[in-house]
Amino acid sequence: MRQVTRNNHYVPEWYQYDFHGVGQTRMPYLNQQPEERILPDGRVIALNDQHIWGPAKCFCEYDLYTTRFGDTFNDEIEKFLFGSIDTRGAIAVRAFANGDPSAIHENFTDFFEYMDAQKLRMLICSRN
Template structure:
């Protein structure tokens, strides 16, 4: 079996919920495009705004890989995230419908997905690494799994609001760190979205 090394930190199913009808690519803005050398050796930034399919967006090589000598292991990508993502996708679909019994059935899975989605991005992993600067890649992956239910209890006992942009000409924007939580420095306003609200599709 081939090893998966191109790790999506925003799952492809999550990304496809932001595709416009009839489109199979996302408008992707790279705030830090890779630098390329011209023929004379001058470095210039690559394209910052382009179209890309979800398979090429929000992914990094070996983000979740663990290493044992020269062997590369992808069990975190396949087993941990594969399972959480599958249950998370079902939960998101359930909460986008009106069947309250399905909400009940998928309640815990939704928050488990949101919790790991907040932690698994490069920004989330960088935050974790700043808490433990000496961690190796293997140790970082162990620590991520150890605290992955960090927010679930708080979120499941809090007040939730599901918002829609269905009737708005301006839709939600998907970012490389799509789960945000309440920021006491930016209190909610009467008009507009608050940082407590979590869009899961456009």
């Protein structure tokens, strides 16, 4: 029995690495449910409102694309749909970022397919 991916990224890990500084592998990530403390004067402050995480833990949601039938979980949406789009999208985004006209031409359709997939992911996430 193969391992099923349950932690699904809506921003691919490869894309997140472009936002790290040179030699860094982790980045600040907003904790949207921080622990709160009430001060004696009545003010409420957030504790630990930032995590320092690597891409494996950022911009993902448990079972976002995982389907379930009874006790059987399926991750084919993540593996076969988004996996393929992300692989080609990584090449296309790099071509556009590097400004290589030949590579841009070669990967033009993949770039927009990747951007469409990102829009779909954000729509899915906003409804959860």
